[in-house]
Amino acid sequence: MAKRFGEKPVFADVSFRLARGEAVALVGANGTGKSTLLRCLMGLIPASSGSVHLLGQQTNAATGRQLRALRAQVGLVSQKHNLVPRLSVLSNVVHGLLGKHPGLRHWSHSLAPHASRVAAMSALERVGLADFANRRADRLSGGQSQRVAIARAIVGTPSVLFADEPCASLDPSAGEDVMELFFRLVRDEGVSVVFTSHNIEHALRYGDRVLGLAQGRLRLDATAVSLSAADLRGLYD
Amino acid sequence: MTDIAPTRFSLARFERPSAIAFLGYVFGLVIIFWCLAGAGFSLEKVASSPPRFADFATRAFPPNLEPQVLARLGWKMVETLQIAVAGAVIGVILSVPVALLAARGLIAGPWVNHTVRTILGFIRAVPDIAWALVFVVAVGLGPFAGMLAIAIDTVGFCGRFFADDMEATDKGPAESLTATGARKIDVVACATIPGAMPAFVSTSLYALEKAVRSSTILGLVGAGGIGIELKVGFDLFDYPTAMTVILMIAVVVIAIEAVSGWARTRIIGEQR
Numbered sequence: 001m002a003k004r005f006g007e008k009p010v011f012a013d014v015s016f017r018l019a020r021g022e023a024v025a026l027v028g029a030n031g032t033g034k035s036t037l038l039r040c041l042m043g044l045i046p047a048s049s050g051s052v053h054l055l056g057q058q059t060n061a062a063t064g065r066q067l068r069a070l071r072a073q074v075g076l077v078s079q080k081h082n083l084v085p086r087l088s089v090l091s092n093v094v095h096g097l098l099g100k101h102p103g104l105r106h107w108s109h110s111l112a113p114h115a116s117r118v119a120a121m122s123a124l125e126r127v128g129l130a131d132f133a134n135r136r137a138d139r140l141s142g143g144q145s146q147r148v149a150i151a152r153a154i155v156g157t158p159s160v161l162f163a164d165e166p167c168a169s170l171d172p173s174a175g176e177d178v179m180e181l182f183f184r185l186v187r188d189e190g191v192s193v194v195f196t197s198h199n200i201e202h203a204l205r206y207g208d209r210v211l212g213l214a215q216g217r218l219r220l221d222a223t224a225v226s227l228s229a230a231d232l233r234g235l236y237d
Numbered sequence: 238m239t240d241i242a243p244t245r246f247s248l249a250r251f252e253r254p255s256a257i258a259f260l261g262y263v264f265g266l267v268i269i270f271w272c273l274a275g276a277g278f279s280l281e282k283v284a285s286s287p288p289r290f291a292d293f294a295t296r297a298f299p300p301n302l303e304p305q306v307l308a309r310l311g312w313k314m315v316e317t318l319q320i321a322v323a324g325a326v327i328g329v330i331l332s333v334p335v336a337l338l339a340a341r342g343l344i345a346g347p348w349v350n351h352t353v354r355t356i357l358g359f360i361r362a363v364p365d366i367a368w369a370l371v372f373v374v375a376v377g378l379g380p381f382a383g384m385l386a387i388a389i390d391t392v393g394f395c396g397r398f399f400a401d402d403m404e405a406t407d408k409g410p411a412e413s414l415t416a417t418g419a420r421k422i423d424v425v426a427c428a429t430i431p432g433a434m435p436a437f438v439s440t441s442l443y444a445l446e447k448a449v450r451s452s453t454i455l456g457l458v459g460a461g462g463i464g465i466e467l468k469v470g471f472d473l474f475d476y477p478t479a480m481t482v483i484l485m486i487a488v489v490v491i492a493i494e495a496v497s498g499w500a501r502t503r504i505i506g507e508q509r
């Protein structure tokens with residue numbers, strides 16, 4: 001796959017397979033296109049060339065309806081969290097179910113069916129924010145809003161999870177908690193997780209495999225056990 | 238190097254206009270004088286107006302403050318505000334679906350966006366008093382015609398600005414909800430509209446101010462409200478009553494602007 005913004009190339013010749021129940025760490029310097037790659041994988045922006053096969057479907061050939069059905073099985077945590085600022089935390093998490101349950105009842109937690117509210121609350125519990133359910137999303141700290149974004153991504157029990165720097169605004173202990181949560185999703189529920197990180201230690205410890213982007217190419221694709229921290233640092237030169 | 242520097246200061250302080258620019262200035266002046274002539278500008282009339290204005294002022298002052306007149310005008314003013322509020326509310330409600338169609342890249346394609354925006358432009362281009370005349374013909378004399386005029390005027394204004402507000406909201410939340418597999422309409426309802434809400438409130442309050450200002454003159458064409466009293470006052474040379482109407486309108490418009498400014502800061506002030 002390749003991606004250009006206008007004439008400006010971001011990356012080219014990026015090709016990899018993601019196995020079921022695998023955790024993949026995507027690393028690379030700022031601006032190498034990690035976020036762009038994840039958005040291409042979700043079909044949010046079109047790839048300039050190449051194709052994406054996700055859960056047995058080719059996203060760039062899918063109809064709108066197929067694409068929505070596909071996205072409903074995939075969770076995305078954006079680097080910028082992207083919560084809806086004026087709504088409550090719980091409503092934001094309930095929105096994570098819109099793919100599976102379109103329509104008015106999932107616009108707000110007040111209208112949502114009991115089962116959806118329970119699912120949203122338990123997702124919030126998993127990220128340790130059950131006490132914040134009623135808080136407005138724009139009254140959260142950076143780390144809290146990041147964890148709400150994670151709750152929104154996992155509330156629909158996705159089979160694939162893309163997380164863009166999920167620990168970037170978290171303190172070290174909350175960061176470990178989130179990575180442990182992902183680790184459990186992979187081990188216990190067979191979810192495939194792709195996460196980007198600037199934390200080399202996280203990448204090696206929680207990733208089964210590490211992909212490294214540099215100079216617009218996929219420079220690294222190896223199992224985590226075969227790599228050392230020095231190998232990853234080499235990507236940033 | 239240093240011997241070049243002084244030549245820099247020999248640059249003229251003022252650029253000489255080019256021939257084209259000079260012609261442009263002359264043309265501009267000619268247009269302005271042509272417009273003044275067309276507007277019947279006459280220094281004699283300006284010079285002779287102070288005594289006539291003073292004559293009007295002495296006949297209009299003091300304003301008519303008789304209790305029955307005040308009560309009658311007061312009720313007319315209440316009707317005026319009813320027209321303004323009802324029209325503005327209906328207009329704001331109708332503006333939301335219209336704006337959804339007018340906003341680029343939201344739910345409708347470019348062709349629909351363009352058509353709706355053109356129609357809204359037409360609605361705004363027709364003055365409110367002309368809409369009132371049209372509705373007086375359509376539904377007869379009275380406040381209902383005025384209310385319809387205010388409503389359509391509000392759609393022209395809010396439909397366009399709501400659409401602009403939605404185009405300007407942060408696309409991030411909408412993208413993240415699209416990533417959950419939500420339909421466009423759900424994304425708009427859950428991310429775009431909540432994101433644009435502060436701007437909607439602000440725009441709606443301006444629409445209300447505008448509606449109150451318009452509603453005070455709709456009576457001139459028989460579309461209800463206090464405007465009719467102004468017309469009758471001048472027609473009957475009852476200047477003191479006309480003066481009371483003018484003062485009441487001024488007070489109400491200033492008050493509504495103050496209230497709406499207060500509401501704006503209360504509702505959206507803290508988080509801009």
Ligand SMILES: Nc1ncnc2c1ncn2[C@@H]1O[C@H](COP(=O)(O)OP(=O)(O)OP(=O)(O)O)[C@@H](O)[C@H]1O
Pocket residue numbers: 005010028029030031032033034035036037079
């Ligand atoms: N919408 C866009 N239009 C044009 N260029 C873009 C756009 N989005 C990103 N880019 C450019 O593409 C490149 C890759 O951006 P991207 O956000 O994917 O990097 P990243 O690897 O996620 O970086 P970081 O580590 O800082 O998050 C950058 O040079 C960026 O400026």
Ligand SMILES: [Mg+2]
Pocket residue numbers: 034035036079164
């Ligand atoms: Mg990024």
